[in-house]
Amino acid sequence: xxxxxxxxxxxxxxxxxxxxxxxxxxxxxxxxxxxxxxxxxxxxxxxxxxxxxxxxxxxxxxxxxxxxxxxxxxxxxxxxxxxxxxxxxxxxxxxxxxxxxxxxxxxxxxxxxxxxxxxxxxxxxxxxxxxxxxxxxxxxxxxxxxxxxxxxxxxxxxxxxxxxxxxxxxxxxxxxxxx
Amino acid sequence: xxxxxxxxxxxxxxxxxxxxxxxxxxxxxxxxxxxxxxxxxxxxxxxxxxxxxxxxxxxxxxxxxxxxxxxxxxxxxxxxxxxxxxxxxxxxxxxxxxxxxxxxxxxxxxxxxxxxxxxxxxxxxxxxxxxxxxxxxxxxxxxxxxxxxxxxxxxxxxxxxxxxxxxxxxxxxxxxxxxxxxxxxxxxxxxxxxxxxxxxxxxxxxxxxxxxxxxxxxxxxxxxxxxxxxxxxxxxxxxxxxxxxxxxxxxxxxxxxxxxxxxxxxxxxxxxxxxxxxxxxxxxxxxxxxxxxxxxxxxxxxxxxxxxxxxxxxxxxxxxxxxxxxxxxxxxxxxxxxxxxxxxxxxxxxxxxxxxxxxxxxxxxxxxxxxxxxxxxxxx
Numbered sequence: 029x030x031x032x033x034x035x036x037x038x039x040x041x042x043x044x045x046x047x048x049x050x051x052x053x054x055x056x057x058x059x060x061x062x063x064x065x066x067x068x069x070x071x072x073x074x075x076x077x078x079x080x081x082x083x084x085x086x087x088x089x090x091x092x093x094x095x096x097x098x099x100x101x102x103x104x105x106x107x108x109x110x111x112x113x114x115x116x117x118x119x120x121x122x123x124x125x126x127x128x129x130x131x132x133x134x135x136x137x138x139x140x141x142x143x144x145x146x147x148x149x150x151x152x153x154x155x156x157x158x159x160x161x162x163x164x165x166x167x168x169x170x171x172x173x174x175x176x177x178x179x180x181x182x183x184x185x186x187x188x189x190x191x192x193x194x195x196x197x198x199x200x201x202x203x204x205x206x207x
Numbered sequence: 208x209x210x211x212x213x214x215x216x217x218x219x220x221x222x223x224x225x226x227x228x229x230x231x232x233x234x235x236x237x238x239x240x241x242x243x244x245x246x247x248x249x250x251x252x253x254x255x256x257x258x259x260x261x262x263x264x265x266x267x268x269x270x271x272x273x274x275x276x277x278x279x280x281x282x283x284x285x286x287x288x289x290x291x292x293x294x295x296x297x298x299x300x301x302x303x304x305x306x307x308x309x310x311x312x313x314x315x316x317x318x319x320x321x322x323x324x325x326x327x328x329x330x331x332x333x334x335x336x337x338x339x340x341x342x343x344x345x346x347x348x349x350x351x352x353x354x355x356x357x358x359x360x361x362x363x364x365x366x367x368x369x370x371x372x373x374x375x376x377x378x379x380x381x382x383x384x385x386x387x388x389x390x391x392x393x394x395x396x397x398x399x400x401x402x403x404x405x406x407x408x409x410x411x412x413x414x415x416x417x418x419x420x421x422x423x424x425x426x427x428x429x430x431x432x433x434x435x436x437x438x439x440x441x442x443x444x445x446x447x448x449x450x451x452x453x454x455x456x457x458x459x460x461x462x463x464x465x466x467x468x469x470x471x472x473x474x475x476x477x478x479x480x481x482x483x484x485x486x487x488x489x490x491x492x493x494x495x496x497x498x499x500x501x502x503x504x505x506x507x508x509x510x511x512x513x514x515x516x517x518x519x520x521x522x523x524x525x526x527x528x529x530x531x532x533x534x535x536x537x538x539x540x541x542x543x544x545x546x547x548x549x550x551x552x553x554x555x556x557x558x559x560x561x562x563x564x565x566x567x568x569x570x571x572x573x574x575x576x577x578x579x580x581x582x583x584x585x586x587x
Contacts, residue, residue, distance in 0.1 A: 051387075054216050058389050064216060066387040070326070089353065092500035092575055093386055094493075 035095040036171075038161065039080035039112055040104030042070060045158030048184070050081035053162060055180040056172045057085055065093030078107050100169050102161050103129050104144065121169045123161065123204070140168055140207040147199050156189075156196040163200025168207050177201075212393045219354045219384040220287075222392075223313050223377065224249035226361030227285055229394055231402070232311070233259035234284040236273035238266055238292060241325040242381040243315035246287035267292035271299035275308050279437060281429050283365055287313040290332060291322055293339065300374055301340030302439045304462070307372035307416075307424070309403055311364045314376055315384040316492075318570045327570030328381035330492055331544035336376050337521045343459060345466045347375045347473055348521040350491040354388035360518065363475075366401040371469055372423055378520065380543065382493040382572060406433050414444045416458070422465040466522055475518035478531045480506060484513030486582050487532050489552055490541040491517055494573050498541060501578035512582050523551055532560065537585050541565040541573050 036053070038046040047068055054064045068081040082095045097117040103109055103124045113133035116122060124132045126141040133139075142164055148157035159181060166172050178197060185193045217225070223246050227235070235254060237247045247263070254261040260277070264270040270286045277284040288296060293314045303310050318324030319331045332339075336348045347367055351360040357379060364375040404425040406413055413433045417424050427433035436446035441458055443449040449458075466473060477495075480502055481487055488498040495516040505512045515531055517524055532538060537560050540549035545568050553562050565581045567573050 051216075054387065054389075058214070058216055063389040064387070065389075066216070067382065068385065089355070089388070089390075091503060092496045093353075093388060094382070094497075094572065094574075096574060096576070 033090055034085040034100070035098050035117070036083040036085065036100040036165075037080055037095060037098050037112060037115075038102045038104075038165075039078070039108035040102075041107050042077045042079040044079065044104050045155060046079055046102075046104065046161075047081045049158040049162040050083060052177075052180045052184050053166070053171070054083060055184070056166075056176045057083075059180070060172055060176055062086065063088055063090070065090050067094055078111060080108060080111070100165060100171070102165050103132070104157060104161060106130055109133055121165075123165050123168060125157075125161075140164075140204075142203045142207070144200070144203075147203070148196065151192065151195055151199065153192060156192055159193050159196035160200035160203070163197040164204035164207075167201045167204030174201055212391050214389065214391050216387050216389050217354055217358070217392065218245060218387045219357050219379065220245035220315065221249050222354045222358040222390070223287070223361050223384075224253060225392065226358040227311070227365065228253050228257060228259075229358075230283065230362040230365035231400055232283045232285050232365060233257065234274070234277035234282045235259070235286065236262045236264050236270045236277070236284070237286045237288065238264055238270050240267075240289045240292045242317055242384050243287045243289045243313060245384075246313055246315075267295035268299065271296040271303075271312070274310050274312075275299060275303050275306070278308050278310050279306075279429075283309070283369065285311040285313065285365075287315070289315050289317050289325075290319045290329070293332060293335065297339040300346075301342060301344055303374040304340065304344040304346060305439045306437050307462070308374070309368040309372055310374050311361070311368055312374060312376045313361070314378050316378065316380045318568075324570045326381070328493065328543060328572060329568075329570070330380050330494065330542050331547065331568070332378065333520065333542070333544065333547040334550075336378050343463060345373050345462050346521060347371075347373055347466070347519065348378050349375065349475075350378050350517060350520045352379075352383065352492050352495045352516060352518075354383070354386055355390040356518070357383065358390065358392065362395055362400075367473060369403040370401045370423070370472070371465060372403065372426070373465065380492045406431065410434070415446045416442060416444045418444065418461070422461055422468050470522065473519055473522060474524045474527065476524045476527055477514075477516040477518060479514040479516070481513035481515060481531050481535070483511055485511045485536045486539060486585055487513045487515050487535045487537075488539045488541055488578060488582070489515045489517075489548070491520060491548070494541050494543060497573055497575045498578055500575040501582065504575060505579055505582055510582065510586070520548075523555070525555055528552075528555055532556070535560050537561050537563060539563045539565055539578070539581055539585060541578060541581070543567050543573060
């Protein structure tokens with residue numbers, strides 16, 4: 029039997045909080061009974077440069093913990109497109125930021141372009157674009173229950189950011205559902 | 208303490224730190240180096256909670272020295288490093304082997320040689336882990352391939368080190384070290400943990416390097432009143448330097464025989480679908496995970512392929528390997544270096560079955576697709 033895992037990547041530029049978002053997604057999936065393997069790659073700069081985090085989601089320990097054919101992809105910056113575009117599987121869901129990703133990948137998959145960074149800025153802080161992206165992906169891809177995501181996002185937020193993150197989650201979820 | 212199990216997402220390096228704590232490690236001396244730093248970081252938080260000691264030393268050499276010193280002081284001790292630091296530790300690692308001081312060294316492999324590629328994975332320290340320090344010396348090297356196995360093999364490393372008075376290296380690549388996996392974290396039962404054999408009896412008659420049936424002399428607990436002399440010079444059963452040929456030969460022979468004598472305790476490997484396999488991939492660490500997937504994919508296409516994965520790398524499980532691969536037509540040794548383990552496999556196989564290589568030294572992993580292609584090429 030060849031196992032059918034789900035492969036997810038969140039990619040953008042360093043400082044966008046994508047590793048944190050992937051880690052929250054991991055926690056949500058594990059609390060719903062799945063097993064995950066999370067890996068990452070980053071460049072030695074604190075902001076800017078390519079940054080990505082990958083998840084292999086399975087029902088038990090994965091044979092191979094790294095991604096090769098993505099089922100879900102979030103792209104928050106044009107810099108991340110090149111490395112991922114040849115790994116997108118047929119029928120995948122690809123969520124891109126409509127402003128920063130000027131040349132999205134093309135192929136046999138669903139492209140969902142959303143104004144995630146713009147929405148974050150309108151909510152008052154561009155740093156919550158990661159939560160918007162995470163919620164949009166989960167809603168668009170039916171990856172987990174909204175309640176589960178709300179719980180892990182609250183648990184993973186500094187106190188002062190709990191409300192802001194929940195607003196971001198609500199916006200992102202809505203955008204993902206109504207894509 | 209009774210076994211407790213928790214299911215959570217754990218990073219490979221964190222699993223090493225938690226395994227050490229579970230095994231009873233109460234001293235860590237180290238110097239931060241990518242991609243192993245999270246081991247030190249985690250232990251800096253965990254050790255004080257259990258009454259242990261964490262020291263950030265001035266350098267890699269001193270870290271190894273302090274680890275040995277703490278162990279001689281009676282405490283289960285470890286250090287962690289990566290390639291360049293592992294090079295610096297070699298002299299003192301030899302001292303630990305010669306003085307039979309239990310200690311555990313985690314080496315998280317990055318791209319080499321020299322400072323190489325700090326954030327990229329490599330598997331190029333296989334031969335260094337065996338032969339990095341000079342002279343004929345005993346050493347055990349364990350190569351876990353998952354986060355869960357890093358946890359359990361770190362515990363086993365302490366058990367073997369304490370039981371056999373030998374340095375044990377836990378060797379894994381950056382990918383496994385930085386990977387987070389959902390694992391069952393089971394705290395071992397007390398009877399699953401091994402402590403060193405302490406000296407007992409009359410202090411007057413005590414010989415710190417006496418011959419024993421199991422070839423492992425008991426250690427003197429500091430403060431118990433036994434006289435001990437510890438030296439890296441070739442020593443007699445009193446621990447004092449000797450150049451008497453028979454005594455020198457006897458001392459080094461016992462060191463080496465010690466591991467042969469306990470081979471069953473040390474040996475560990477995994478053989479996946481090898482019984483009827485025409486081709487057997489031999490791999491460790493992240494490469495073995497890729498091979499596992501390749502084997503499953505190829506089996507679903509009817510290709511008879513298997514995987515042999517050494518969990519104990521050194522001493523290599525030679526007899527088991529011969530048995531498992533005896534009926535295969537070909538072997539593929541896949542490793543993220545220019546060809547190191549393959550040299551041992553070629554020695555063991557001596558031409559039958561034929562041995563092929565898949566290597567990468569570009570800081571990227573060997574993928575399941577690459578291995579599937581390699582198997583098909585070998586079979587064609």
